[in-house]
Amino acid sequence: MLGKHPDLSAAQVYLFAFTLGCATGVDFVASSMMGVAGTHIRGGIHASPEDFLWSLTSYAAAATVANLVLRRIAQDISYRGFTLLGLFIATVGAALCAVCNTPIELSLARAVQGLGAGGLFTASRIIIQLAAAREERRPLFLGFNTGGMGLAALAPWITAMLVEDASWRMIFVVQAGMSVAAMLLVLLSYPRRVAASLPPWEVDVGGMDWVTVILLGTGALVLLHGLGDLRFYELASSPSVAITPIVGLLLVASAFVHQHRHPDPWLNPKLLFGRRYLVGLGFYTLYYFLNGLWGYVVSTTLQSGLGFTFQTAGKVLTITGLIGFTGLCVFTYAGARLTGQRRYIALGYCMFAGAAWMLSQRMMPGASMAVLLPALTLQSLTTPFILALVAGLTYAEFSVEDFAHAYQFKNIVRQIATAAGTGVASLWLQYGEAMARTQLVARITPFDLPDGFDAATLAHWSALIDQQAQLIAVSNLFALLAIACVGVALIAVAQRALR
Structure with a gap:
């Protein structure tokens, strides 16, 4: 039982915890499947390694932005509302990925998916802090790990089966289906906030600290892409490749300098x-x-x-x-x-x-x-x-x-x-x-060479x-x-x- 939610039975508490893990698993599985099946997906959209890298870094950069805006949006629509919104955006992003035909289309679709799924891990973990006292969290962590880590563990095998028996596009279809299933579980099991929550379309987007969003989002994209780009070049022959992650790091640092001076930082x-x-x-x-x-x-x-x-x-x-x-x-x-x-x-x-x-x-x-x-x-x-x-x-x-x-x-x-x-x-x-x-x-x-070489x-x-x-x-x-x-x-x- 949870002291803050005495109306929930033991079975309901475990379902709630499992759903927290499933929401987190949407992010974990999306990242894992992309890494495992990257070669097959790259071949399907005829992308060079450098072009395909953007689909990985766009997701990670969008996830960084999602983590940045998480707390401010959750203040208005609750962490339950943020989770539902994130799952909906992740579903749209995964569906867009499934119909992509070019590297740029996949990069943009993955950015949408990362914006939705990237903050789900943080949101779920914060909800555990809000919903239960320290001594009550062990059952929540068990369900959370079952949903999140369990799904992530199954992802490589599922990915291999889908690629071998169907198509790389089915990977994203399955991800979209997981997001929809997680949304249904959230609607069924998450307790509601006592205070009234705003619908997502009433959030004061114009009042957000967009300087931080732009600096951190751009910095994360440049930094992550620069780090990923290292695999395609040798520093000895292309020393300029090291400039990209340095520029990204400076942009990220400037975002935190701005936050330090902000009266109400995110x-x-x-x-x-x-x-x-x-x-x-x-x-x-x-x-x-x-x-x-x-x-x-x-x-x-x-x-x-x-x-x-x-x-x-x-x-x-x-x-x-x-x-x-x-x-x-x-x-x-x-x-x-x-x-x-x-x-x-x-x-x-x-x-x-x-x-x-x-x-x-x-x-x-x-x-x-x-x-x-x-x-x-x-x-x-x-x-x-x-x-x-x-x-x-x-x-x-x-x-x-x-x-x-x-x-x-x-x-x-x-x-x-x-x-x-x-x-x-x-x-x-x-x-x-x-x-x-x-x-x-x-x-x-020459003496090692066999006859008839x-x-x-x-x-x-x-x-x-x-x-x-x-x-x-x-x-x-x-x-x-x-x-x-x-x-x-x-x-x-x-x-x-x-x-």
């Missing part, structure tokens, strides 16, 4: 400078950075480096995702009994280091999924320790109103950190593969060298990642802010 910088929050935000940022890096490298390596089919890769990612989801559910109930939380955060990073080191030693042609699965499973089990535990400690001292500011900013940082992780992984693989390929080619002498043999050797170079680069990256995670574990033990 994101209050003064509330975001507490030591506990900044340390927690640092661990958050690191997690999402690692998550972006890990997701990009693992999915790329499974298919192009180790030769697994798209369907097999999707199935494995879903299996490990479900294992991680199960671990998170167990943590939801057992986590409150843990003492010495810093040590458990460190344990999470040691587990991450172990998973990365295991993979670094198993990057070889012909490696079976049975050899890789233990490492992938271990990494999926780190989420409770390096995300959920940090979340519980970071916001311990925030009031409900201040929590909204803090969580808005956290999810803006989430978009940037994930893109940065992907960009760094891409850059590393570029340089790592180039260096490994040069060393491998240098070892081949022809163009077909040359092509075969070239493919083998490319595969070996990629696996060497990935192995080196995971080895460095393991060392870095051990260092972070030591920092987690030493720090005093989160305890």
